[in-house]
Amino acid sequence: MSGELAPLGGMLPALLLEAQRRRMALGIAFAVIAIAALIVGVVWPKKYQASTTILAQESSIITPLMEGAASATANANRAGIAHDVIFSRKVLDQVLVAGGWMAAHPTPIQQDRIIEGIRAHTTVQTSRGNLITITYSDSDPKRAFVVTQEFGRLFISESLASKQRESRDAYEFIDSQVETYRKKLTDAEDKLKAYRDTNADARPGSDVDTNSRISQLRTQIENTRLDLTEKRSQAAALQAQLSGESEVNAVHTTQGIYDTQLADLQGQLDQLLLTYTDQYPDVIRIRHQIQDLRQQMAEADRRKQAAHAAGTPIPLDTTVQMNPLYQQLKIQLAATESDAAAAEARISASESMLAAELERSKRISNSENVTSELTRDYDVNRDVYQDLLKRRENARVSMNLDAEQRGLTFLVQNPAVMPLVPSGLRFMHFGLAGLALSLAIPFGLLFALVRFDPRVRSADQLERALGFNVLATVPFYPTPRDRRRDRLQNMMLVLIVVGVAAFYLVLFWIRHKS
Numbered sequence: 001m002s003g004e005l006a007p008l009g010g011m012l013p014a015l016l017l018e019a020q021r022r023r024m025a026l027g028i029a030f031a032v033i034a035i036a037a038l039i040v041g042v043v044w045p046k047k048y049q050a051s052t053t054i055l056a057q058e059s060s061i062i063t064p065l066m067e068g069a070a071s072a073t074a075n076a077n078r079a080g081i082a083h084d085v086i087f088s089r090k091v092l093d094q095v096l097v098a099g100g101w102m103a104a105h106p107t108p109i110q111q112d113r114i115i116e117g118i119r120a121h122t123t124v125q126t127s128r129g130n131l132i133t134i135t136y137s138d139s140d141p142k143r144a145f146v147v148t149q150e151f152g153r154l155f156i157s158e159s160l161a162s163k164q165r166e167s168r169d170a171y172e173f174i175d176s177q178v179e180t181y182r183k184k185l186t187d188a189e190d191k192l193k194a195y196r197d198t199n200a201d202a203r204p205g206s207d208v209d210t211n212s213r214i215s216q217l218r219t220q221i222e223n224t225r226l227d228l229t230e231k232r233s234q235a236a237a238l239q240a241q242l243s244g245e246s247e248v249n250a251v252h253t254t255q256g257i258y259d260t261q262l263a264d265l266q267g268q269l270d271q272l273l274l275t276y277t278d279q280y281p282d283v284i285r286i287r288h289q290i291q292d293l294r295q296q297m298a299e300a301d302r303r304k305q306a307a308h309a310a311g312t313p314i315p316l317d318t319t320v321q322m323n324p325l326y327q328q329l330k331i332q333l334a335a336t337e338s339d340a341a342a343a344e345a346r347i348s349a350s351e352s353m354l355a356a357e358l359e360r361s362k363r364i365s366n367s368e369n370v371t372s373e374l375t376r377d378y379d380v381n382r383d384v385y386q387d388l389l390k391r392r393e394n395a396r397v398s399m400n401l402d403a404e405q406r407g408l409t410f411l412v413q414n415p416a417v418m419p420l421v422p423s424g425l426r427f428m429h430f431g432l433a434g435l436a437l438s439l440a441i442p443f444g445l446l447f448a449l450v451r452f453d454p455r456v457r458s459a460d461q462l463e464r465a466l467g468f469n470v471l472a473t474v475p476f477y478p479t480p481r482d483r484r485r486d487r488l489q490n491m492m493l494v495l496i497v498v499g500v501a502a503f504y505l506v507l508f509w510i511r512h513k514s
Contacts, residue, residue, distance in 0.1 A: 015450050027055065027493040029442040034500050037434025038507055050148035053153065053414035056130040082132045082155060085162070091154045092118060099143050099151040122151070131413070141419045148348045156410045157499040164399075171395040178392050181385040188378040195374060210361045217354040222348045231340035238333040242326065258297045265290045286482035431504060438500075 085091065092115050096102050120138075125133045134151045269286045274281055294478040312438060488497050 015446065017448055018446055019443075023493055024489050026442045026446065027496040029445075030438040031496045033441055034434045035503060036393040036503060039439060041430025041434070046139050047137045048139065048144045048419040049135060049137040050141075050144040051135040051414070052148050052412060053131055053154040054132045054134070055411045055413050056150055056159075057201065073296050082126065082134075082159075085158050086122070086124055086134060086151055086155055087119055088158070089115075091151070091158060094154055095147055095150050099147045112179055118147070141447050144419045145416055150496070152412060152416060154413075158409060167395065167399040167401075171392065171399045174388060174392045174395050178385070178388045181381055181388055185378070185381040185385045187375065188381050192371075209362055210357055210436055214354065214357045214361065217350050217357060219355065221347055224343050227342035228347065228412045229345060231336050235333060235336040235340060237337060238329055242329045242333060255300070256301070258293060262290065262293050262297075265293065272467065289356060303395035308448050332381045332486040428508075431508065435504075 044121065074233045095118060096111065099118075101111075121137045124133045125135070127133070132155070134148060134155065136144055136151060138147065207260060265286055269283065269290065272280065272283045272286065278284075
């Protein structure tokens with residue numbers, strides 16, 4: 001018959017009754033679960049874990065000293081790519097040899113499976129961006145230690161080698177670019193030089209010289225034209241003055257001239273005698289001049305008489321006195337006309353030179369575009385070439401730093417050590433878990449049976465189910481056979497518990513010794 005679920009407080013007698021009735025089943029379940037858990041603990045593979053911690057040191061005392069002279073290799077995120085470096089095929093092939101897997105000469109497929117297992121049992125963790133922790137777990141503690149140590153060594157060596165390759169490749173690339181731009185710079189320089197050699201007007205400063213020369217010639221032409229205008233005005237004025245003057249002042253005979261001079265000297269003598277005596281030097285000098293003049297007059301008379309006696313024609317004895325102002329004006333007019341002609345010649349020559357300079361300016365303007373393009377190419381190539389020279393020297397210093405391991409360095413903070421105790425679940429854990437489960441599972445099943453079994457096991461349960469009071473109950477009285485059977489089951493239960501305990505003790509002792 002079915003009944004309501006009994007309250008937990010009233011289930012204790014039923015639980016004890018069912019436990020007594022099913023003690024053999026509970027004992028067997030206890031033994032099976034405990035021994036099974038212990039066997040699982042025996043066959044459960046041990047896992048030994050080893051780890052090493054590496055610090056990727058990005059700066060050192062030489063870093064500020066070489067700042068600006070050397071560029072740091074782009075390995076600042078070395079910790080971030082540690083996973084790729086450690087799990088590369090090159091590193092894993094060396095780990096296979098160090099771990100002893102290659103001693104069995106596995107096939108390539110087996111090697112791939114072993115590598116997958118190594119990757120599954122290896123973890124790489126980073127902290128603060130430059131602290132790398134490599135952890136490897138294995139059933140063999142020695143191999144766990146060796147593989148972890150090899151991982152650390154190979155990571156450092158591969159990272160340093162990668163840094164050296166990177167800096168060397170950067171130097172070689174920049175060096176090749178330097179050579180390329182050196183050739184470009186030489187070609188641009190040769191083109192610019194050849195163009196300037198074939199075009200004299202394309203040389204530097206030609207436009208400035210030409211503009212200065214054009215300005216000078218224009219100024220010179222203007223000044224010369226002003227000078228020419230002035231000279232023409234002067235010539236016109238002189239011509240007007242010259243037309244108002246007579247060329248001859250007077251006409252005199254020789255006798256008249258002598259008489260005039262003699263009268264003049266006689267007047268001077270008379271004036272001196274009024275003041276001085278005959279012995280005065282000026283008086284004596286003038287008397288001598290008068291005497292010389294009279295001798296000249298006598299000599300002239302004798303020449304005339306001799307010519308008349310000889311019958312030769314007597315020359316005209318006249319003297320023409322020219323106008324000195326007329327002569328002076330004529331000389332000035334000639335000089336002014338000469339200056340005007342010279343000014344006209346200078347204007348013509350300057351205009352010719354100005355036309356030549358203007359033509360040259362046009363040629364310079366036409367060649368300016370070509371020169372500007374060639375100069376621009378040369379300047380660009382020169383700037384790039386000089387920048388690449390500096391970068392090449394920086395790359396050379398960086399390469400030397402990496403070759404001498406003076407740049408980014410790796411320090412082993414925590415080296416790998418031989419694991420002595422396995423990590424994870426150990427044999428003791430399985431033993432304790434087996435004992436706990438061997439008690440929890442059977443009694444849990446017993447509790448579920450009593451809790452949900454619809455059979456009536458007590459008078460209280462019957463009263464709750466029917467709603468009536470129970471008048472009397474008939475107790476169970478065991479027979480002698482039942483008592484013998486109970487004693488046998490109790491003895492077997494004790495043997496089971498003792499056997500399980502002995503099995504536990506023996507296995508724990510064996511594991512401790514091993």
